Amino acid sequence: MCFKIQVVIKLIIIRxxxxxxxxxxxxLQQKKWKRFQLVLLESPFYRQNAxxxxxxxxxxxxxxxxxxxxxxxxxxxxxxxxxxxxxxVTAENSRDFSPTINNITVGLSSGTxxxxxxxxxxxxxxxxxxxxxxxxxxxxxxKKRNVAFFLRANSNLYESVKSKILQFEFFDLLDSIETHIxxxxxxxxxxxxxxxxxxxxxxxxxxxGKLVVNPIKIISVAEVLYPEDKKFLEITFKQKxxxxxxxxxxxxxxxxxxxxxxxNEDFLVIEKKxxxxxxxxxxxxxTDLMRYSQPxxxxxxxxxxxxxxxxxxxxxxMAIEQxxxxxxxxxxFETEKGNKVNIYPDFFRRAIILxxxxxxxxxxxxxxxxxxxxxxxxxxxxxxxxxxxxxxxLNKYNVKQVRIIRILEKPNQHxxxxxxxxxx
Numbered sequence: 001m002c003f004k005i006q007v008v009i010k011l012i013i014i015r016x017x018x019x020x021x022x023x024x025x026x027x028l029q030q031k032k033w034k035r036f037q038l039v040l041l042e043s044p045f046y047r048q049n050a051x052x053x054x055x056x057x058x059x060x061x062x063x064x065x066x067x068x069x070x071x072x073x074x075x076x077x078x079x080x081x082x083x084x085x086x087x088x089v090t091a092e093n094s095r096d097f098s099p100t101i102n103n104i105t106v107g108l109s110s111g112t113x114x115x116x117x118x119x120x121x122x123x124x125x126x127x128x129x130x131x132x133x134x135x136x137x138x139x140x141x142x143k144k145r146n147v148a149f150f151l152r153a154n155s156n157l158y159e160s161v162k163s164k165i166l167q168f169e170f171f172d173l174l175d176s177i178e179t180h181i182x183x184x185x186x187x188x189x190x191x192x193x194x195x196x197x198x199x200x201x202x203x204x205x206x207x208x209g210k211l212v213v214n215p216i217k218i219i220s221v222a223e224v225l226y227p228e229d230k231k232f233l234e235i236t237f238k239q240k241x242x243x244x245x246x247x248x249x250x251x252x253x254x255x256x257x258x259x260x261x262x263x264n265e266d267f268l269v270i271e272k273k274x275x276x277x278x279x280x281x282x283x284x285x286x287t288d289l290m291r292y293s294q295p296x297x298x299x300x301x302x303x304x305x306x307x308x309x310x311x312x313x314x315x316x317x318m319a320i321e322q323x324x325x326x327x328x329x330x331x332x333f334e335t336e337k338g339n340k341v342n343i344y345p346d347f348f349r350r351a352i353i354l355x356x357x358x359x360x361x362x363x364x365x366x367x368x369x370x371x372x373x374x375x376x377x378x379x380x381x382x383x384x385x386x387x388x389x390x391x392x393x394l395n396k397y398n399v400k401q402v403r404i405i406r407i408l409e410k411p412n413q414h415x416x417x418x419x420x421x422x423x424x
Contacts, residue, residue, distance in 0.1 A: 007130045008131075046297060059298050105122075147192075148191070148192045151170070223419075245323065250296055256311060258312055262315050262318065266317070270284050347393060361376070363419075372404045
């Protein structure tokens with residue numbers, strides 16, 4: 001079947017399900033889970049559980065390390081990790097992202113959680129992804145539009161979005177900002193999709209008149225979009241900044257008309273592993289009911305999600321107040337009494353931005369037990385305010401004698417994902 005026809009069919013199904021199950025997402029999930037168990041019979045890793053017709057909650061919870069360790073047995077396409085990895089690495093080095101294995105797209109994650117992940121996507125899965133992106137991110141229009149897409153690596157998955165009325169242009173994050181500005185000015189993109197770190201650079205050039213564009217939509221991807229960065233971008237570009245929450249494990253969430261992220265619960269099951277007594281922060285445990293080549297079943301992400309109780313848009317799918325970062329970046333200290341205390345990344349972020357509303361760019365890095373490196377792009381006064389804010393935060397937790405060192409430069413965030421608070 002023609003790929004574009006597959007996309008249209010998938011899009012119709014998505015919208016039909018969204019309409020008929022809008023008040024009963026659980027019923028839709030149960031229906032898809034029953035069908036998904038037939039897929040799991042093809043996975044050596046999950047076959048025994050599927051044969052027993054076990055409920056989802058009886059399947060094992062896995063993480064990226066276990067997922068990659070069992071890559072050969074989890075996927076249903078008999079693809080070996082070493083072969084997939086070779087294809088993906090060759091593509092990264094050559095910057096030619098077209099090769100596939102048996103017409104299956106292979107991609108490589110950025111590896112910010114410590115080890116790089118491989119994802120697979122068949123033609124049907126690419127059609128499903130394109131349909132979901134058209135429905136939730138780019139939107140349907142019969143007017144010709146140009147999309148500028150900034151990422152570290154291209155993929156056949158992303159190229160699938162192209163059509164006669166939707167021109168897709170890949171911008172390699174490894175290229176210089178001068179190259180990007182020239183290309184954007186020539187392209188006059190209607191939609192710009194980029195990580196927040198790149199959007200912030202583009203905003204600076206836009207504000208001084210070097211970048212002359214008028215996009216109808218700007219979408220943040222691949223990195224955490226911090227509230228203060230979102231505010232700055234919206235003021236600069238004079239429009240709402242939308243988001244996509246996507247990773248190797250799937251297309252997880254996108255923003256509604258109010259600009260609030262919602263999980264795609266019409267094809268995802270989201271379980272919560274709560275991280276605090278208030279049950280407001282959690283790790284999402286993902287089951288993607290549409291991933292057939294590489295089943296994602298009860299995959300625990302180490303992202304810290306702050307749940308939003310309700311969204312005014314009217315959607316019943318779970319809303320996200322903030323993606324705060326990763327649990328790897330929770331900073332651990334010792335109190336005066338010798339107890340260990342964990343402080344979430346968002347608490348450091350708030351301590352800094354509330355100390356001085358003129359601070360736009362900052363970073364906290366912990367490399368040693370009693371030492372913090374602090375970068376603030378601004379004046380000495382800005383830095384002192386941020387330092388004082390951190391010290392007050394530490395005092396609140398009875399953490400003393402932590403040395404705060406000023407650093408004047410931060411790593412290149414185009415390659416390493418923007419993380420305001422980093423535990424190294």
